[in-house]
Amino acid sequence: MGGTEAIILTIITASTPLLLAAIGELVTERSGVLNLGVEGMMVMGAVCGFGAAYTTGSPYLGILAGIAGGMFMAFMFAVMTQTLATNQVATGLALTLLGLGLSGLIGESFVGLPGAKLEQISIPFLSTIPFIGPILFGQDILVYISIALVFATTYVLFKTRVGLIIRSVGDNHNSAHALGYNVIAVRYACILFGGACSGLSGAYLSLAYTPQWIENMTAGRGWIALALVVFSTWLPKRLAIGAYLFGAVWIMGLYVQAQGFGIPSQFLSSLPYLVTIIALVIISGNKTLTRVNTPACIGQTFVPDR
C-alpha cells in the first residue's frame, strides 16, 4: 500500500462522519428547521453504537443502536420545537449539552474497552485492482451509505413529490398549511431523518474511525457539519464536495505536520476551515441560486391557526 493510497483512505475516513451528519441536517433545514443539536445527537449515536456493538459483539447491531440513539435525541427536539413550539436555537443548544453529558454518563463503563470494529466490505475482483480497488471498492458499509445518501437526497428533494413538499414547507410554512399540508408532521419526519443520520455518523466514529469510546469523541464535528450545510447552500452534491475538501485539507495538514516542514501547527489546524469556507463561498457565488435554495422559513416556529 503506497503513501498516497494511505492518505486517500484516511481522507475518506475523516470525511465520512461529516458527510453523514451534514446530509441529515441538510434535509432537516430544507424543511425549515434549524437543529443545532447535531453534536449532541452524534455523540449519543457514538455511545449507543459502541455499547450495543461491545455487548453483542456485532458492529451492525451497533449501527442500528447508533441510529436509534440519534433518533431518540431528535425526537426530543421535535417534541419540544414542533409540538411545544419552543425556540429552535435554544433547544438545539440544549440538545448538544444534554447529549454530551448523557453520553458521558452512559459511556462511563465503556471507557478504555476494546470495541468491535466495522469490517471493510471488499467487492470481489474489483477491490484487487491496484490503487483504485481499495479506495473505491474496499470500504466499510457506512462509506457506501454516505455516498448513496448524497444521490438519494438529491433525487428525493428535487425529483419527487415528497421532496417538493419538504422544500415547500421550508420555503413558506403558512402557504403549505393553507394548501392543507401537515407542516408539523413533515418537520417531525425531517428532524427524525436528521437524527438518524447524526446517529449513524456518531456510530461511524465509535465503530470504524476509532473503534472505542472516548468521552466527547465527536470533538466538534457536529458544528463543522452544521457549517457545511449553510456553505453548501443546501445542495447535497456541494455538501459532499465541502465535506471531502474539509477532510482532505485536514489530513494533509496532519501529514505535513508529521513531515516537519516547520509550518506552525495552529495554522495547519485552522487551514481546513479556511479552505472550505473560501471554496464554498466561491461556488455559491450565484446569488439567485443561493436565494432559491435557502429555506426561507428556517428557524421560525410554526403554530397553525386553529
Add this chain to the structure above:
Amino acid sequence: MGKNISIRGGTAASADYLLEARGITKMYGDLAANNDVTLKIAPGEIHALLGENGAGKSTLVKIIYGSIQPTDGELYWLGEKVHIANPAAARNLGVGMVFQHFSLFEALNVAENIALALPKDIDIEDLSEKISEVSQEYGLPLEPTALVADLSVGERQRIEIVRCLLQEPRLLIMDEPTAVLTPQEADQLFLTLERLASEGCAVLYISHRLDEVKRLCHDATILRMGKVVGHVDPQQETAASLARLMVGADVHAINANREYNPGETLLKLNALCQDADGPFGVSLLDINLDVKAGEVVAIAGVAGNGQSELFDAISGERVSSSTSTIRIDGRDSGLDNITTRRKNGAGFVPEERLGHGAVPGLSLSENIVLTRHSDDDGLSKSGFLDRESAVAINERITRDYDVRKGKPDPEARSLSGGNLQKFVVGRELDRKPKVLVINQPTWGVDAGAAALIRQAMIDLALSGSAVLVISQDLDEIFEIADRIAVISRGQLSDAYASNELSLEKIGLLMAGEHEKKTTVQDEKVSA
C-alpha cells in the same frame, strides 16, 4: 334603505344551493369572530361577501375551505351535510380558493407551485402542458418554468387562479382579488370570473370595493361584527347604501374641495438613481419629482415596480450616493440617515405595518418612542426614556385616529390590521411633519378607516405640508391627489394634474409608456 334587506335562514337544506352554511359560530376566547352566520350560494352565481376589517369574512371563508373548524354550525354541500376537516377535503368537494396573501412558494417555479395543490399522481411534465392549455383558454398567460420570486403580483394571482381552475372547482373563493391589479388586469379578471360563472361555477367574491361588487356580483351577504346584517341584490343598491350596511353608519365622505395653491417645494428628488438591492430588487433610474407645500402628490404603479425601493431611498433606509439627490425642506439630505431626515421635519410611513412600521412584540407607546425619540417631545432624555409622555402621546393618537384596542397600551401585534394602520399613520401625522411620505396608506383597511386616513392626509396638506403618497389603489389616488406620477420598472413618469389624467392614460403609464426605450442593457445587446 332597509327594504331590500332580508335575513334568510331556518329553512331545510335544499339541493338548489351548492353550498349552504347554517348557524356558523366561531369563538376565539370570548370573541365571536362569526356569530350564527348563514350563507347560501347557488351554482353559477357570483356571490359577494362584504364587510369591514374584522367583520368575520376571512374566518367564514377559512371555515368553508377547511383551514379552521367552526365552534358551532353546519355546512351543506348540494343539500348534504358535510364535515370539511381540512383544505384537501374542501378541494375534493370542488372548493378552490385564491388567497389575499397568496399561498405561493417563492423559491419554487410555477409548475411546482401548482403541483402542490393537485392530487398526488400528477406528472410535472404533463402538468406544464395543462397549465399552458388552461392559461391560454382563460386568457391568463403563464410560463410554467418561471420562478415565482421573479413574477409580478398580477402574475402571481394568475398562478393561484390557474391552480384552482385545474382542480375543476364548483365553488371558487376569491379574497380581495383586485387589490393588487391594474385596471386592465382587473377587467381581464372580471371576464374570467364571468366566464366561469356562465359555465356553472359559483364564485364567492370578497371585496370592499363596492363599485366592483355592484358591477360583477349577483347576490351579496354583508357581515358586521361577526353577524349577517344584510342579504341584498347589489344591482339594486348604491355604493353608498352598501357602505352604510357594512359600517353600520354613514361613511364620512372625504372633503377634498379645496383651492389648489401650492407653495414652495419641500421635497425634491433630483436625478435619483439607485442600483437594485439583491437579485429580486428593482433599480431606480433618474427619478425627478417636486412635492410642494400644500399639495398631495401620488405615485401610482403596479406592485414591485420600485415603490418600496423609492420609499427606502426617500426615507433614508438606503442612503443615496450623493447628497443632492434628495432635498427635504431646503436641505440636501441624500446622505442623511433616517433620524436626521426626521429631525429636518420629514415623516415616513412604510408599507408593511407589522415588522417594518411597528415592532410586533413592543407596546404601542414603545413603538412611538422608536420613531419619535429625537423629537422635541423629549421622549428620550440623555438616554433614558420618558414613558409617561410616550403613554400620553399614545392616548392622543389612539383617540384622534380611532385606534380600537383591548388594553390601554397593547402590543402592536394584538391590533387588527386596519387599527394598526391607523396607529402607524397617526403616529407620524400627530407630529405634523412638513414632509410626509407614505407607502400604501390604506392597504387592507376597511372603508371607514380608509376615509379617516385619507382625510387626515388631505388635512395635513391643507395645513401647509407636502404629502407624497405611494399607492396601488387608483380610486384612492384620484380621491386625494392633486398631481399623479406613475412608476414602472424603476422609472417615474412626469407628474400630471389629477383632473387631466384619464384611467386609460394611467394604465398605459403603468405598462411603461414613459420608460426610456434604450437602456444600457439594450445597447449592449444590440451592439
